[in-house]
Amino acid sequence: MIQEKTNIDSNKRTTKNTPIIEIKDLHKAFGDNEVLKGVNLFVNKGENLVVLGKSGSGKSIAIKCIVGLVIADKGEINVFDTDITKIDIIELNEIRVRIGFLFQNAALYDSMSVRENLGFTLKRHVKDISEQELETQIVDVLESVGLAEAIDKMPSELSGGMRKRVGLARTLILKPEIILYDEPTTGLDTITSREISELILELQKKNKTSSIIITHDMACAKYTGDRVVILKEGVIHAEGSYETLEKSDDEWVRSFFI
Numbered sequence: 001m002i003q004e005k006t007n008i009d010s011n012k013r014t015t016k017n018t019p020i021i022e023i024k025d026l027h028k029a030f031g032d033n034e035v036l037k038g039v040n041l042f043v044n045k046g047e048n049l050v051v052l053g054k055s056g057s058g059k060s061i062a063i064k065c066i067v068g069l070v071i072a073d074k075g076e077i078n079v080f081d082t083d084i085t086k087i088d089i090i091e092l093n094e095i096r097v098r099i100g101f102l103f104q105n106a107a108l109y110d111s112m113s114v115r116e117n118l119g120f121t122l123k124r125h126v127k128d129i130s131e132q133e134l135e136t137q138i139v140d141v142l143e144s145v146g147l148a149e150a151i152d153k154m155p156s157e158l159s160g161g162m163r164k165r166v167g168l169a170r171t172l173i174l175k176p177e178i179i180l181y182d183e184p185t186t187g188l189d190t191i192t193s194r195e196i197s198e199l200i201l202e203l204q205k206k207n208k209t210s211s212i213i214i215t216h217d218m219a220c221a222k223y224t225g226d227r228v229v230i231l232k233e234g235v236i237h238a239e240g241s242y243e244t245l246e247k248s249d250d251e252w253v254r255s256f257f258i
């Protein structure tokens with residue numbers, strides 16, 4: 001693996017920078033298709049890690065393994081100091097509620113308003129919540145994504161950018177400590193993409209969340225990432241800050257930044 005020299009502290013493991021996620025030697029194959037062939041990566045507490053890689057390189061599969069949506073063939077996946085490959089479904093569910101997953105095409109329930117979409121998610125996870133508390137939390141989370149005025153809208157009335165924000169609100173309403181973003185800006189124009197990137201950064205600062213951000217949007221990568229890793233042929237091929245990788249001696253690595 002190419003490890004670029006970097007000035008950022010987050011690249012070093014000190015007691016201050018404790019990994020909240022640590023993946024060791026992760027393997028996953030589908031039949032003959034060996035997608036992950038020994039991935040090693042970590043995310044420090046409070047850090048935004050950007051994962052780059054060509055289409056089909058296994059980025060989504062890697063983060064799905066973190067929440068047990070895809071079962072790894074081999075390797076360790078330590079999340080909050082627990083190896084999720086070694087626990088039962090009850091323990092896994094306890095960990096899952098602490099992790100927000102913003103899927104590539106996060107679909108809202110079309111027949112429910114924004115309020116109902118968020119309320120439904122919250123009620124599923126928090127039993128015995130009062131109607132008043134529910135409303136407060138829905139309003140608060142919509143305000144945090146800048147969409148308070150959309151509370152009574154139906155998904156069909158929302159733009160793509162607004163839908164992403166509601167999707168993000170639905171993730172945030174459960175107050176996750178880790179957020180996994182799978183291509184959060186895909187399909188959005190440059191300005192809306194920038195707004196989503198700003199929101200990701202704001203959430204990191206305000207809520208002290210730790211995140212993995214899979215993206216092909218290099219502006220998003222640059223803006224949101226404390227550190228960047230690049231997947232190639234089933235392993236992490238390069239790691240460093242955006243600025244150092246951009247100037248890498250490896251032409252293939254540099255090609256992402258053009």
Ligand SMILES: Nc1ncnc2c1ncn2[C@@H]1O[C@H](COP(=O)(O)OP(=O)(O)OP(=O)(O)O)[C@@H](O)[C@H]1O
Nearest residue numbers: 030033035053054055056057058059060061062216
């Ligand atoms: N359920 C599945 N069954 C079989 N193969 C799968 C399955 N899910 C993913 N794959 C394969 O795993 C490989 C990696 O897919 P993955 O979605 O992780 O790529 P990616 O890097 O996230 O791509 P993109 O950037 O296009 O989203 C692909 O070859 C894909 O076809």
